[in-house]
Every structure is written in structure tokens, then in C-alpha cells.
Amino acid sequence: MSSSGTFLSPIQRIRIWYALLLVVCAVFIIRLFYLQVIRHDYYQKTALSSQLKEYQIPPERGVIEAHNGDSTVPIVLNEKLYTLYADPVYVKDTKVAAEKLMGAIGGEVGKYQTALETKNTRYVILAKKLSKLQSEQVAKLDLKGIGTREVPYRTYPQGSLAAQVLGFVNDEGEGKYGIEQALDSKLKGTPGQIRAITDAAGVPLAANEDNINVEPKSGERVVLTLDIGMQKQLEDLLKAGLKRVNSESGGALILEAKTGAIKAMANYPTFNPAEFYKVEDGNRFTNGTVSSPLEVGSIMKPLTAAAALDLGVVHKDQTYYDPSQYKIDDAIVSNIEEDGGAGTRSVRDILQLSLNTGATWLLMQMGGGEINQQARERWHTYMVGHFLLGKQTGVEQGYEASGLIPDPNDGFGLNISYANTSFGQGMTATPLQMGAALASVVNGGTYYKPHLIEKTISSDGKENKDYQKIVREHVVNKEVSKTIKEMMEYTIEKNSMLYGFKRSYPSYSIGGKTGTAEVAKPEGGYRSDVFNGMFMGFVGGNEPQYVIVVRVDTPKISGYAGSEAAAPLFVDLTGMLINNFGVNPRS
């Protein structure tokens, strides 16, 4: 019984089979060598790309506080809220899911369903700012593809108070506008870092020498110079004052004359920082007092006078003949407000009557009787070098503007253009720049950096009070300082009725200057129908305590914008300071 299949003995068969097993083992080892040694780099990279995850642990953003009388209270806090999101790919029955969500956290079924049916996306946001409780209720539903994510939010115990000063924090956690932008790096803190080999769910696995774990460092606590009460009253008065004169926008500023600390600053209209995303007009975010330079008009005149007096080219009791108009470079300088015609005027008349011709005369005196290179250069030096116009003050605000002071020797019609600057036209400055400059003129000649920050406190408790700074001394000499202060008091005194003081405050020193500024047309030249009303002044006892700057954009009234629209607001604010905030009376 011979068969082709039987010629192998069992032992031979066993050995053939065993040899096959050994071959398989050998193949496996060769394959292992290929995968683990030759292609190791590739697989290692692939493994790390999915396993190694780097996380930033967001630090807690610094709290912002402001003064409330003697104490400080938080004006910006943090709160953890929840964003409800979905991966539509995983949501099978959108109607049921939407109904369940409505049942758990309210809202509209239709809206949820529409969002859940979004095509071609793996991430839709269904609701924002859910509370912890709501988030837990969503978790209880156990809906596939729907989850909540913790998101830190800024909260504002004072509502929209000082919104433009504060700014806001956008969804990416970046500070935008105001303090939030200017101090973003301090407020933000240092993120913690985790670098770790993680499991598929992203949970770091313990024990790995490449792991890094750095705790986050909270942002610094910021204490503002703002006084909440003063800020609130200023905002209310500003709103009412603008409404009174049919102005759509404006701003006001109260600054400590002897420190540069900004106690209140606001613009209207403003916004609610808790709902910044609802704002359609981006201009609302802008703190115009800091960011919107304008031709300031006649409030420039006290500075012009101060420069002329400080140069010694005029003295305070000097009189001159005012022709009521000057012809310079083929242009005519005349007065806006009623000037009573040509005649003999004193230096203080220039302020009290707001004489453009007077300001021009002051500039002429700087050039020895005419507007020339010397006059222009001297005046330029004062504007830029003493009053620090044309450059940023460094106030802790986002988007601070520097304004524009024309070059004394470069351009056409230099003389008329410089004559214009002597009464606040043909140049731009922010109300804050003007306020800080006036403060330096009336406080004896020291320019304090206008600032909003009293101190910052780092997470380890270190205080930094290095925000009040003297930028320049001897802006003008003390004598001139006193003279300007008196002249501005005289201006108020004389125009008391006109500016709306129903009763004066005899034991207080109040000085000021109106400005009715022409509004430049974008294509050049000035509009003849509207003016901006400005007022710049101070209030105090023996010495000016607060400097106030008021801006009323294009009020729709019949009189002069400066005296009819801006001055009453100044009067309101002065009264507020005296009545409610303890201005020291004259002793």
C-alpha cells in the first residue's frame, strides 16, 4: 500500500512542522527589528504626537478695585461660567436633544435644534454663561456629543460704571481697551504649564521624566485712582448735561491737580462691559477723553498766556491795543465770541473775553512783536516741551492718542497755522492732555503723569506704587502759575452768570476757560454750522485741588458751545465736588 503521502515518518513530519515554527519565530524577530529599530523614529514621533500634550493652565486674571470713599472695593471680578457646546456629528436625534436641553436649562427648542443641525462643523456653541447648576443639569442629561466647558468671565459689580476706562476681556482672554488692554500683561498673570504624556482622554499619566508641571501665577490686583462715587455722579451729570444741550456725545474728566491721579473719567455713550459682544458700534469702546484728539479751541489760551508770561515777553498787568482782527499770511484772525470791538486789552482780558486776536498777540510777543521763526519755535517748545502736547501722556489706557502739534518750521502758511495754534485750532490734543497740562500750570509748575493706577499688588503680595510720577518740573515758574490761576478765577468771576453759576462758592477757588472749537471737515476747512464745546478749569481752596475738563460734541443750541453747553457741565461738576467730595475751602 504505497502512497505518495506516507513517505514521511512522524518524526520527519514533526521536524518539518517544528522548522516551520522556528521560521515563523525568526520572521517575527526580523519584523520586530524592522519596526522597533529601523522605523523607531517614525513610530516614536507618531506616538508622541498623540500622547504628548501640552496644556496651559490659565491663571486667574487680576481683580480691579477702585476707591469708595476711604476704602477700596472691587469694580471688576472673575466668575466661572459655562459654555454649552455640541459636536453635531454625535447628536442623532436633534429634536429630542433640543427638547431635553430646554427642559434642563430653558431657552428655545428651535434655536438649539437649528444649532445642532449645523452641517460641516464639529463644534457649535448652544449657550453661553450657564451657571454651575445649569451645567450640572446638562451633564445629568448625558447627551452624546453635548457638553459644557468652564469659561472664566469678568463680572462688574458696578454694572457699566467706568466701562470705557476699564475696557473688557474678549473671548480669547485678551484685554481690550482701557485698563484691561493697557495692563493686560500684569492682569493676565503667568499661565501654568503642564507637559505630559497623557492617556487617550488627555489625562496626564504619572511618572514620566519629560513631564513639566508649573503652577499658574495669578494676575496682579489693580487698585485704581478712580472714586466710584465721583465716577457715578460724573457719569450721571455728563449724561444729563449732554441731553440738556442736544449733544449726542461728550466726555468729562476730573484729575487731582497735585498728583495727576484721575478720580473720574467718562464718555457718553458708553457700553456694558459684561455684554461687550452685544455692542455694534466699536466707537463705544473708545475712551474718547484719552483716545480721540480734537482741536481744543479756546481752552488753549491759558496755556498760551502761561507760555508768554513764563518767557517774560509780557507781564501780567500789561495792556495792548487789540485791533479785533489780524491779517496773517493772507488770512484773517478774528474772534468768535463777541469781543466788544477794537480797544485796549489786558492779558487777563484775553482769557476772560476769549480773544483769538489776544492769543495771536501773545504769540507775536514771543517773536518780539511779530509771528516769526522765533515765535513759532518758542511756542512749539512750550506746547511740546512744557505742556507735553503732541505725545502720549502714558496714562494706563488702551489706544491712547498723542494728538498733533504742527512743526514750527515745516509746511506752508506757518505763521497763520501757528497763530491758529495759539487759540487751539490747527492742532489737536486729547482732553486728558489738556487737563494734565493745565494741572501742571496751576499747581505751581509740576507736570504729574496723569494716571489711573494707584497701585498694583502681585499674587505674592508685593505692592507697586510706582504709578504717580513727576514727568517735568518748572513747566512754568510759580509766579506765572499763580497769575494764570488768578486770571482763570477772574474769568469765572466775570462770567459767573453766563457760565450758569446760580450762586458762587465764595470760600473756594474756581477758575476756568471756555472753548468753542471749530470742527474740521474731513476734506479740509471748518464747518460753519457746528462747534465743539469745551471747558477746562479747576476747583480748590488755597490751591487748585481738582482739574476738570469737559467736552460736549456738537451741541445743537443757539449760543456758544463753550459757554452754553460745556460750562454748565463744569458748574455741575464743580458743585458736585464741593458738595459731596470735600474740596478743601480757602482758609
Place this chain on the structure above:
Amino acid sequence: MERQAPRRPLRAGSRGRDSSTRKHKPDYILVLLSVLLLVVGLIVVYAISPGLSAQKGVGENYFVTKQLTAIGLGLVAFTAAAFFPYNKWRSFQRPLLILAILATLIALITPVSPEYPAHRWIRFGGLSLQSVEIVKMALLIGMAAFLEERIRLRQMHSTVYTLRPLVVMLGVVGVIIAILQRDFGSTAVIVAMTAAMAFVAGLPLMRVAQVGAVILVALMILILPFSYRRDRISTFMNPERDCQDSGYQACQALIAVGSGGLFGIGLQNSGQAFGYLPEAANDSIFAIVSEKFGFVGASFLVCLFGLFFARIKNIMERAPDNFSRLIVVGILAWMSTQAFINIGAMIGLLPLKGITLPFISYGGTSVVFVLAAVGMVFNISRYTTYTVNEGTDELSTLSSERKVHENRADWRRNRRPYHSDSGRRA
């Protein structure tokens, strides 16, 4: 080859113990290798147990404790298999077969759950058992007995008495295990066992080729209608094409193996075990071993299996009779196929199968039955002959030289136990 040599009548030795199969010292090296393999598995399970437990939400040493329990049970099974006289195993044929059928039926009617996605498990209380392990054991003993009888009756050439029953048996197993239980891996193990045993028993090579062709056709029939199997095959051809979906496990396994490098990333440093590579402690454990211990460790493990196979092969060659030899053949086929299918899948040489790596994988049923099988080989190792035993079966054409029993008088007189050590053959 002296093909024409007359066949000798069968001796009683094939059935019982003759003088050549006196009891001697068993093969302790086999046990040592088994222990080594178990320890490697235990270390790896221990290392990844905390992470896996955390994901499963159970105690930190959940996996280790369960594995140790399984090993404890396995030791009982080992002892029973090692000390119950092997020539009596035949009598378990029928009870085991009935048990296997019952277990399979229970598994088939047990509803599936997310944790047990196919009809493969019998569950009582917290324990679960893969019915196919009982089937493998029943078939091992049943087929050894069947083939031994075919040899004894000189029917190995017979289509009617030998080939047909085997093919029918495989057909039934194929339908139940591959189709109803969707357990293609175990089907492959059973096919390999059957093939190896029939081959060593002396199935004519022509028949072997024919059966091979039949199996190939059966494979096609089994694979093509099932989309998940087609997926696995196409995934296997190109695992990196579809890393996110059907190729995910294959891809993650390759990443685990490849990122191990020459020396591995260290026992404590596995990344792939935690959530990336599915079944890290069970079917995918070889990839984790490769990741932790690198090429050195992985090839060492393959060599350990190779040595283990070598010991079994020696016992197989010296088996005292056909029945015991066929048992050992079946066990080697079982262990090697399971190991190769498992490792081959992890290194991208074979498509993925849900099958455990003997000794190493976490999983109670596997460990208990593997240890029982080792016990059986251990038992037989006590009766091996001094030299390669080609004589106890009378099937094949006898080879010219018969050295069997030549020195038997010596070692019997000295009463020194024979160590089945291949080195002595030199």
C-alpha cells in the same frame, strides 16, 4: 527509504504503558519556561493595572488580583492534568464533548452585552468563561483518541474513516465558532490543531494538500460575506491608510511596538496602554511588552516561546505512544498558533483576531486552560523515551535504523530518571 518494509502489528504499548515508558523525572525546564512566561505577563499587567483600573473605575490592583486568581485556578488545573494518568484521559472524551456542546449552546443563547459583544461567553456571577476553550480541550483529547485509533486500525489513508470525519468536524466547528460565535481566531487555532495532529498522525500528503485547498475555500467563504472581516483584511494590507476607523487598533499596535525602540521606554512609561491601544492587557499585550521592553524584550519573549515550543517538540519526539504524542502535537499546535496569530497581528503581519497570547495575556479562561495544557505535556514528559521514539507508531514506512530501546536496559537498571534533554542526543 525502505517503503516496502512490512508493517508490524501494533503493540499494546500504544494503548498502555509498556516497559519503555517507565515513569521518570518530568521536564522541569518546561515548567520553568511556563513560569517565566507567566511572570512576564504578570509584570506587564501589574505595570499597566493602575492606569487601566482608573479608566475602568475599579481598584488599583483589580487586574493583577484577577490575574493572580486565574493563575491560582490554573495551578489547580495544572496539577490535575499533571498527575492524572494520561492513558486514562481517553475516558474524558465523551464527558468533555458533551460539556463542550453544552457550553457552546449556553454561550449561543446568552444575550450579548456591550462588554461581551459576541456569543462566546458563559457567565455566572462575576465569572465569565469562553466556551471555545472547552471545545479546544474536548477536540484535543477527542482527536488524539480518534487519530490514535485510525493509526491502530491502519485507516489513516481512508477517506471514509479518517478524512471525512475530520472534514465534517471542522465544518461543524467552522459553522458554530466562526459563523455563530464570530470567533475566527479560535477557528484558526482548531484548524491548525486538527491539521497538525492529522499531519503528524500520517495523513497522506496528497490528502493534506486537498484539505489545505478545502480550508482555503472555506476561508474565502467565511471571510467574504462578513464585512468586518473584509475590513480587517484590507486594514491588514494597509493599516496606516485608516488609522482612525477600522485600522485603529492595528495602527496603535504598530505605534506601540515601533515606539519601543531597541530597549523600550521602560516598565513604568507606557503611553499606548492607556486609551490609545484597545485591549492593552488582553489581546494587545504583546504590543505593550514591545513598547516597554523594546526590541530586546520583544525578541526575548519570542525566543522564550521558541524555547517553550522546543521543549514540547522534544517531548513530542519521545512520546511513549501515539495517543500521548498526538496530545502533545495538538497542544503545541494550539499554543503556537495562538501565539503566532496574536503576535503576528500586533506587528502587522497578520490581520487582527480577538485571541489571547498564551501565558501573557490577562484573562482567566485563557490562563486556566493554557496551564491545564502545560500540565498535560508535563504529565507525558514523565514517560518519554530516552531517544527519539519513532517506533511506537507503526504507521509510516519504517526507517532503516531503529535505535529505540537500545540503551533502555542501562537506564532502567540504574534507575536514573531520564531528563528529556535534547542535548543528550548528540
